[in-house]
Amino acid sequence: MVARMTWAEIAAKYPDQWVSLIDVSLEENGDVKSGIVEATGPDLKTVIKKNRNVRSSSHQFKYTGAVKNFLGFAKWDLENAAAH
Amino acid sequence: MPRLTEKGGLLFATVSVPFKNQDTFELLDLVVDTGAFLSIVDTSLVDYLGYSAADALKKSVLDGAAGRSEGYLIKVPNFKCLGFEIPDFQIACHDMNTRLGVAGILGMNFLKLFRIDLNYNTGEIYLMEKIIPASARNRNCP
Numbered sequence: 001m002v003a004r005m006t007w008a009e010i011a012a013k014y015p016d017q018w019v020s021l022i023d024v025s026l027e028e029n030g031d032v033k034s035g036i037v038e039a040t041g042p043d044l045k046t047v048i049k050k051n052r053n054v055r056s057s058s059h060q061f062k063y064t065g066a067v068k069n070f071l072g073f074a075k076w077d078l079e080n081a082a083a084h
Numbered sequence: 085m086p087r088l089t090e091k092g093g094l095l096f097a098t099v100s101v102p103f104k105n106q107d108t109f110e111l112l113d114l115v116v117d118t119g120a121f122l123s124i125v126d127t128s129l130v131d132y133l134g135y136s137a138a139d140a141l142k143k144s145v146l147d148g149a150a151g152r153s154e155g156y157l158i159k160v161p162n163f164k165c166l167g168f169e170i171p172d173f174q175i176a177c178h179d180m181n182t183r184l185g186v187a188g189i190l191g192m193n194f195l196k197l198f199r200i201d202l203n204y205n206t207g208e209i210y211l212m213e214k215i216i217p218a219s220a221r222n223r224n225c226p
Binding site for chain 2: 016018024029030031042043044045048059060061062063065066067068
């Protein structure tokens with residue numbers, strides 16, 4: 001049987017992982033309150049591969065760890081890009 | 085009042101993007117970034133939502149600290165964020181290093197539509213919609 005866990009429990013059990021959650025319950029401010037973990041992995045692509053068939057508005061992918069050295073992007077070139 | 089979530093010194097907004105040709109949607113966490121011209125979503129998530137390069141409006145090329153990234157622009161029928169719904173919203177799709185904990189960016193093509201009051205310490209954010217004609221909203225956007 002799959003257990004529902006709070007977000008704190010999920011983050012503690014799967015540190016620095018992407019998790020695929022179903023039956024997500026949200027706090028009033030939109031944060032995840034609890035959910036059922038369907039798949040986990042170090043990167044999103046891995047988790048999505050494990051979980052391709054879920055199509056539900058109560059589903060969410062979340063990262064449990066802290067963001068590491070994210071810099072964003074410096075320059076954007078749309079003008080010179082060839083249209084598809 | 086809507087609230088952003090702080091992680092690692094960055095602020096995240098939860099947004100809602102519909103699956104292609106479906107009524108169901110997915111909630112995504114995007115980093116709020118005034119330095120990003122457009123909003124970006126990782127390609128694996130875009131694929132998951134049913135969109136692909138076949139839906140591309142244009143090719144998108146980004147040069148950043150981690151090198152060059154090539155992707156494409158798509159338009160989603162609606163984009164819900166912080167209490168507002170934007171129709172026909174453009175998203176740049178790029179492969180992101182999701183091991184860093186980020187799978188998307190909420191960029192200026194959303195943020196510029198509003199006057200924004202942000203309390204960084206609490207994450208509370210207040211958006212007031214600017215009075216601009218809908219036809220002008222995508223000006224300077226591809």
